[in-house]
Amino acid sequence: MNQSGVLVDQLEKTYPGPVRAVDGISFEVAAGEIYGLLGPNGAGKSTVVKVLTTLALPTSGTAQVGGFDVRTQPGEVRRIAGVALQEIGLDPVMKSLEMLRLQGRLFGMSSGEATRRAHELIELVGLSDATERRIRTYSGGMRRRLDLALALVHQPQVLFLDEPTTGLDPASRRDLWAEVKRLNRELQMTILLTTQYLEEADALADRVAIIDQGRIQLEGSPAELKAGVGSESINISFRNRELAEQARGVLAQLAAEIQRDRETIRLYLNRAAAAVPAVVRRLQQANLEPLSVTLTQPTLDDVFLKATGQRLAAPSGMEATQ
Secondary structure, eight states, X not given: OOTTSEEEEEEEEEETTTEEXXXXXXXXXXXXXXXXXXXXXXXXXXXXXXXXXXXXXXXXXXXXXXXXXXXXXXXXXXXHEEEEOSSOOOOTXXXXXXXXXXXXXXXXXXXXXXXXXXXXXXXXXTOGGGTTSBGGGOOHHHHHHHHHHHHHTTOOSEEEEESTTTTOOHHHHHHHHHHHHHHHHHHOOEEEEEESOHHHHHHHOSEEEEEETTEEEEXXXXXXXXXXXXXXXXXXXXXXXXXXXXXXXXXXXXXSEEEEETTEXXXXXXXXXXXXXXXXXXXXXXXXXXXXXXXXXXXXXXXXXXXXXXXXXXXXXXXXXX
């Protein structure tokens, strides 16, 4: 493994109960790559980040960050890794430059070095106009950007971002995406991010692992994963789930693969457009009247549905890519 990457082998993390938050996952992040863990709340994404950043010990398996073992060399991992967690831990009574200078001092910088680095990062994340304000007056987007700056103080080789845009408005979210891409492009920084946003994984990640119930279900580039679903799908919506289940039985012979997601049936076909008339005729013969029939190209939503049998619900304030 390149020394700026991440290597995870059969990693498990259990809690009393017993609760198996991470269930024997393995993956590798190459140096300079943006790698995304995509999954719903409770899938195990944040637990993986906590283990990789030495905030939690693995129950079994191994993990290395930058060539250092998270269990036996935690100090070295912390030296080369930066992390912005889902829960933002900022002192509301401090100012941004004060927090950044303090972070620099904690990493062993001199007072002058810490001050210079603080000003660099304030410019980098676009908070120059807010340095005299207390952090408690910052918006959610400003707090996210400051949290990212704190993770970058010591110029890490590997950056972990745990759901970095949760709760942000669309403009702030895209600003943060642009900054993540810039860090990766200009500094060749290795970045592992977790997200429950389909659009975010598609826009940022070189490779994506779909994680559900503590296990990786699929892994690959967004383009590869979408290509694996098939060229097109026919989506048929009904008034209720009972009608959708009836339709699945009626249409089962028309497609190699068919799935029901709540009130919608999806048929995966290589030439889906040509099959639409036959699908409509079969529904009419069975006296099943759909609310809509649409034809779509595959998205990561389709990939997640195919891998797990359920749709990844878009969090409040953000719609999944269609």
